[in-house]
Amino acid sequence: MSLVSLRRLEKHYGDQVVLERLNAEVNEGEFVSIVGASGCGKTTFLNMMLGIEPPSRGALLLDGKPIPQEPGADRGVVFQRYSVFPHLTSLENVMLGTEFTQARWLGRVWGSARRDIAAQALAMLQQVGLGQAADKYPHQLSGGMQQRLALAQALTKKPRILLLDEPFGALDPGIRRDMHQLITDLWRQHRLTIFMITHDLKEGFSLGSRLWVFDKIRHDPQAPDRWGASITYDIPLDRKSTGLERQLDDIVYPRQDVA
Ligand SMILES: Nc1ncnc2c1ncn2[C@@H]1O[C@H](COP(=O)(O)OP(=O)(O)OP(=O)(O)O)[C@@H](O)[C@H]1O
Numbered sequence: 314m315s316l317v318s319l320r321r322l323e324k325h326y327g328d329q330v331v332l333e334r335l336n337a338e339v340n341e342g343e344f345v346s347i348v349g350a351s352g353c354g355k356t357t358f359l360n361m362m363l364g365i366e367p368p369s370r371g372a373l374l375l376d377g378k379p380i381p382q383e384p385g386a387d388r389g390v391v392f393q394r395y396s397v398f399p400h401l402t403s404l405e406n407v408m409l410g411t412e413f414t415q416a417r418w419l420g421r422v423w424g425s426a427r428r429d430i431a432a433q434a435l436a437m438l439q440q441v442g443l444g445q446a447a448d449k450y451p452h453q454l455s456g457g458m459q460q461r462l463a464l465a466q467a468l469t470k471k472p473r474i475l476l477l478d479e480p481f482g483a484l485d486p487g488i489r490r491d492m493h494q495l496i497t498d499l500w501r502q503h504r505l506t507i508f509m510i511t512h513d514l515k516e517g518f519s520l521g522s523r524l525w526v527f528d529k530i531r532h533d534p535q536a537p538d539r540w541g542a543s544i545t546y547d548i549p550l551d552r553k554s555t556g557l558e559r560q561l562d563d564i565v566y567p568r569q570d571v572a
Contacts, residue, residue, distance in 0.1 A: 315339055315374075316339055317338075317339040317506070318338050319371070319372075319544075320371050320372040320373075321335070322335035322336070322368055322370070322371040322373050323335070323370040323541065324357050324366065324369050324541070325369040325370075328538060329538035330538060330540055331357050331542070332354040332527075334530075334543045335371070337525070337544060340506075341504070342504060342505075342522075343506055343507075343522050344507040344520060344521045345509070345521060345522075345525055346509050346516070346523070346525070346550075347359075347508060347509065347517070348512070348514055348517050348525070349526055349527030349528055349542060350528070351512075353528065354527060354541060354542045355478075356510065358508075359476050359508060362388065362474070363384050364382050364383050364384050365384065367382055375474075386470040387472055389470065389472035390477075390478070391460065391467050391475070391477050391478070391480045392478045392480070393478060393479040396460075397462050398451075399450065399451050399452060400450075402447065402448050403448070404448065406465075407434035407462070408434040409466070410466060410470045411434070411469055411470060437465045441461040441495060442461055442495070443461050446462075456484050456485075456488065457488035460484065464496070468503060474507075475500075475505045475507045477510065479510050479511060480496075480509065481513075481516065482511070482512060493516070493520060496509075496520065497520065509521070521550055522549070524546070524547075525548075526545050526546035526548075527542040527544060527545070528542055528543070528545040529543070530543055530545060
């Protein structure tokens with residue numbers, strides 16, 4: 314059975330149709346890169362995966378059942394910025410998720426249980442290359458280090474699915490390269506299924522095992538909100554760029570004519 318199924322999935326906000334006719338099956342371990350023009354509904358899709366936006370029509374299934382309508386430990390998320398808490402150290406940020414989960418059953422976590430959580434969090438920080446920065450606050454970390462911390466925080470609850478919303482969009486090219494290597498390593502080590510939004514088509518092609526393009530099939534110039542975006546291309550990748558990249562670049566980001 315597929316891990317995630319989209320069956321005639323739609324999302325509307327009032328009269329605005331944002332997404333329509335989304336159909337796809339995603340297996341465990343896939344890395345789906347998602348590209349599409351600004352405002353076409355990529356984050357909306359991720360929000361449905363996270364469980365903070367309900368589908369308007371159709372079905373979004375996890376293991377064959379409707380995806381729970383609340384964020385859960387099985388789905389981690391990293392945004393472009395501000396995924397971590399500024400008033401907590403790196404270690405405390407990573408410990409937080411597990412503490413919350415255990416506190417639900419045990420009340421506040423103390424003693425050896427807390428020490429175990431701290432040891433796990435430190436191991437996670439070491440995995441993302443932040444072992445030396447455990448006591449630092451987010452504002453004392455570079456942008457790349459903050460995103461490493463956000464990844465550690467997202468992974469500490471051992472999610473099956475990792476949702477990434479332009480996680481490297483604000484980083485310099487050199488740092489982005491390091492992050493690409495890191496996310497590839499984490500994807501493999503943790504056997505994750507990843508959905509990653511990116512505006513960088515090259516990044517989408519080079520990181521994903523599959524690429525989705527969100528675009529509108531139907532347009533009504535008099536009523537632009539009448540139709541929503543669908544998955545217009547669903548391309549299996551062997552993680553190599555192909556000539557398709559140039560072609561898709563023109564479709565997803567059409568060049569504006571300059572008068
Ligand atoms: N909570 C909401 N209420 C009403 N409209 C919303 C809401 N969330 C998103 N939208 C609308 O849905 C459309 C798609 O937004 P979304 O953020 O998903 O696009 P996107 O493809 O992620 O854009 P970008 O690439 O610029 O981040 C936009 O027109 C947006 O205004």
